[in-house]
Amino acid sequence: MTSIRVVLPVHLRNLARTGKEVTVTVPTSGADADADADGAGAGAGVTQRAVLDALELAYPVLRGTIRDRQTGKRRAFVRFYACEQDLSNEPPDAPLPAAVAAALAAGTEPFLVVGAMAGG
Amino acid sequence: MTTVRVLAGTRKGAFVLTSDEKREKWSVSGPHFGGWEIYHLKGSPADPDRIYASQNTGWFGQLIQRSDDGGLTWQPVGNDFTYAGGDPGTHLWYDGTAKPWEFKRVWHLEPSKTDPDTVYAGVEDAALFKTTDGGVTWTELTGLRTHPTGPSWQPGAGGLCPHTIILQEPRIYVAISAAGTLRSDDGGETWRVINRGLLSEGIPDPDAEAGHCVHHVEAHPAKPDTLFMQKHWDVMRSDDAGENWHEISGNLPSDFGFPIGVHPHEAQTLYVVPITSDSLHYPPDGALKVWRSRAGGNEWEPLTEGLPQRDCYVNVYRDAMSIDTLDEAGVYFGTTGGQVYVSPDSGDTWAPIVRDLPAVLSVEVQVLP
Numbered sequence: 001m002t003s004i005r006v007v008l009p010v011h012l013r014n015l016a017r018t019g020k021e022v023t024v025t026v027p028t029s030g031a032d033a034d035a036d037a038d039g040a041g042a043g044a045g046v047t048q049r050a051v052l053d054a055l056e057l058a059y060p061v062l063r064g065t066i067r068d069r070q071t072g073k074r075r076a077f078v079r080f081y082a083c084e085q086d087l088s089n090e091p092p093d094a095p096l097p098a099a100v101a102a103a104l105a106a107g108t109e110p111f112l113v114v115g116a117m118a119g120g
Numbered sequence: 121m122t123t124v125r126v127l128a129g130t131r132k133g134a135f136v137l138t139s140d141e142k143r144e145k146w147s148v149s150g151p152h153f154g155g156w157e158i159y160h161l162k163g164s165p166a167d168p169d170r171i172y173a174s175q176n177t178g179w180f181g182q183l184i185q186r187s188d189d190g191g192l193t194w195q196p197v198g199n200d201f202t203y204a205g206g207d208p209g210t211h212l213w214y215d216g217t218a219k220p221w222e223f224k225r226v227w228h229l230e231p232s233k234t235d236p237d238t239v240y241a242g243v244e245d246a247a248l249f250k251t252t253d254g255g256v257t258w259t260e261l262t263g264l265r266t267h268p269t270g271p272s273w274q275p276g277a278g279g280l281c282p283h284t285i286i287l288q289e290p291r292i293y294v295a296i297s298a299a300g301t302l303r304s305d306d307g308g309e310t311w312r313v314i315n316r317g318l319l320s321e322g323i324p325d326p327d328a329e330a331g332h333c334v335h336h337v338e339a340h341p342a343k344p345d346t347l348f349m350q351k352h353w354d355v356m357r358s359d360d361a362g363e364n365w366h367e368i369s370g371n372l373p374s375d376f377g378f379p380i381g382v383h384p385h386e387a388q389t390l391y392v393v394p395i396t397s398d399s400l401h402y403p404p405d406g407a408l409k410v411w412r413s414r415a416g417g418n419e420w421e422p423l424t425e426g427l428p429q430r431d432c433y434v435n436v437y438r439d440a441m442s443i444d445t446l447d448e449a450g451v452y453f454g455t456t457g458g459q460v461y462v463s464p465d466s467g468d469t470w471a472p473i474v475r476d477l478p479a480v481l482s483v484e485v486q487v488l489p
Contacts (some may be wrong), residue, residue, distance in 0.1 A: 078430065
């Protein structure tokens with residue numbers, strides 16, 4: 001299990017009745033444990049989907065607000081960032097880049113859920 | 121002491137406006153859900169402190185909020201509006217191609233008259249959902265979407281939206297832009313189109329079953345088979361539960377508009393807000409006028425006292441008019457300019473309750489003993 005900090009946009013903070021940042025516990029797979037044993041670093045193998053699943057498990061009210069209820073895909077005007085990298089279009093089941101995963105697992109960087117900038 | 125509560129949904133949140141039966145001095149609370157579009161909120165007739173709200177943004181999608189204390193506090197309930205039965209099929213897109221049904225938002229919430237936990241939701245793309253557990257779970261009544269004319273339904277400019285739900289259970293009326301009006305006599309299981317008599321520019325077939333851009337429909341509470349409709353163009357009336365419609369636009373300066381209201385105690389008194397045209401969504405000559413008929417249509421009088429009569433270029437949306445049930449009925453409407461107006465004397469005089477809200481999407485009124 002890996003604890004990961006997640007930063008939410010203001011509307012979702014209000015909805016979840018929480019602060020700007022929450023910490024969620026993301027399960028790691030057996031492969032991750034092997035990776036750790038191989039020295040690949042904490043958090044190796046963590047995926048975008050695992051982070052979002054953990055977030056929605058902790059805050060069920062967020063279901064449907066980040067990923068579409070019907071398709072499971074990222075909503076068009078929501079973006080994901082970490083370590084100054086745009087992860088929005090990365091495959092949700094692909095392991096996060098090693099440096100990103102390590103920083104998230106170490107707690108030195110958060111996973112950012114951002115409402116894309118648009119007028120109105 | 122009687123309390124009048126007005127529920128206003130706006131582009132940037134919900135507002136609750138309250139007054140006593142004089143309807144002169146108002147208190148305003150809100151915004152609730154600031155920054156979110158509130159297409160509609162409505163209280164349960166069976167428990168007026170139970171209020172449901174449709175909350176949406178393009179960023180974060182659809183939520184349903186429920187209050188059990190008259191709008192003081194809210195809790196999000198279910199937001200899963202998955203079409204039943206797997207592949208939802210297709211409807212007609214603007215370019216004439218077939219487009220798969222896709223959930224976008226909840227336009228209208230209609231609570232049951234008898235059970236506070238039961239609510240019907242009209243969702244875009246056109247479908248009807250129902251909850252019986254206070255909004256926690258929603259189930260589609262598939263008979264509407266799967267009506268044989270469904271594949272020919274085409275969205276209006278606002279989307280393929282079921283904006284009107286009239287409950288006379290087991291009878292239900294639904295109006296969809298731009299499909300038309302449908303009626304179910306079995307609680308929403310099966311539906312039939314009821315558009316005979318509607319004539320729509322752009323539909324060459326005068327007997328076309330579907331494709332009519334109905335903007336709003338109201339039924340008189342004491343005469344349930346009498347329906348009044350504001351169509352894209354034309355104000356219409358039916359006296360046989362929608363089997364046949366005839367035009368009652370009469371002397372209106374324009375018969376384009378969105379809302380239509382029916383007086384709760386006078387079966388022949390109705391209200392519309394004419395808009396210049398389908399391309400000019402503001403009142404003729406920049407003068408905001410509600411038009412009232414006391415003859416069931418055709419003969420209309422302008423109501424102007426207290427309303428801006430110059431330089432006014434707002435619109436009034438389809439769900440943004442409501443009428444209370446006090447002996448001297450109060451009429452309410454909200455504008456895209458953020459004003460909510462009240463007339464405590466059935467339309468004779470008007471005053472703004474608030475002037476500077478975000479654009480108003482819906483107005484509902486409750487009378488609390």
